[in-house]
Amino acid sequence: MRLIRTLLLVVASLCLNLPATAESNRLDDILARGALRVGTTGDYKPFSYRPATSVEFVGLDVELAGQLAKALGVKLELVPTSWPTLMKDLGEDRFDIAMSGVSISLDRQKKALYSIPYLRDGKTPITRCENKERFQTLAQIDHPGVRLIVNPGGTNERFARANIKQASIAVHPDNVTIFDQIIAGRADLMITDAIETRLQAKLKPQLCALHPEAPFDFSEKAYLLPRDLVWKTFVDQWLHQTIASGAFSPLLEKWLAHPWP
Missing domain, CATH: 3.40.190.10 (Periplasmic binding protein-like II)
Known part of the structure; x- marks a missing residue:
């Protein structure tokens, strides 16, 4: 009985020392x-x-x-x-x-x-419709003289720098007007999320989303x-x-x- 009383006192003491609220x-x-x-x-x-x-x-x-x-x-x-x-x-x-x-x-x-x-989702190209046959694959895109445009700091830029070594990569700071750069001929294409290429091709008939149903990667x-x-x-x-x-x-x-x- 003395042992039981001692154990109860120890347990009670431990309970008193527990924090009053959870983290x-x-x-x-x-x-x-x-x-x-x-x-x-x-x-x-x-x-x-x-x-x-x-x-x-x-x-x-x-x-x-x-x-x-x-x-x-x-x-x-x-x-x-x-x-x-x-x-x-x-x-x-x-x-x-x-x-x-x-x-x-x-x-x-x-x-x-x-x-x-x-x-x-996944990354896929968007370009002017007259160029849609030129940029179907990464091998076609990654050539000297091809001008790729990206928005800074996100997965689009990381994908471009990891996969494009010979084509030029221009960083455009405004993701809202970046597609107008392609329409104006100041860039050849952008590689971005497939859902974004679908939407932008709908909003801007001059642009075509290239194989958004089969993007380059998985995300x-x-x-x-x-x-x-x-x-x-x-x-x-x-x-x-x-x-x-x-x-x-x-x-x-x-x-x-x-x-x-």
Whole structure:
């Protein structure tokens, strides 16, 4: 009996020394704050776009950000970011999640987490339609005299520099006007996500998307998150339910068909 009493005293002492609350996590922080901060670039149709004459963002991921905030029961705060500063802004806690057509990459995965994927994609060329037979393959593209254009700091630039050694690579800072450079003849082509080539070819009849159904590589879109498993688990479950319920596909089609400026 003395041994049992001693053990009970030890257990009671240990319980008294336990922390009163569990370690905080971002999900609890968001709920306590009453606001979800979403980083978005505003330059990538159909995911996130902000016209030069407006302060409002629109797009597939912008609408889904609103639905995520509603599921949390908090207000939505959209935080402008850019592809070159995306990881820096996440690391500096400027937002809780990035929703802007973000491609999964192992480089980003070293510093952050991703949600489950919501879209399969890959890199493919877009060029003026009269040149569509010239740039079907990487071997055709990678020749001296060919002018490839890229937007800075994202997976498009990384793909180009990893695969193009002889053609020239020009960096254009504005992802909104980059396709106009091809139309104007100041560049021959761009290699970007297949979904973007499909949309831009629809918006700009002078341009043709080359084999978007069979891109050069495999990639997926997901939401970029800080290293917090409780928060990631909530986002994953919300996204899983959105996709499995059939609500995601009509939204994607809606924004692909949107009358973009």
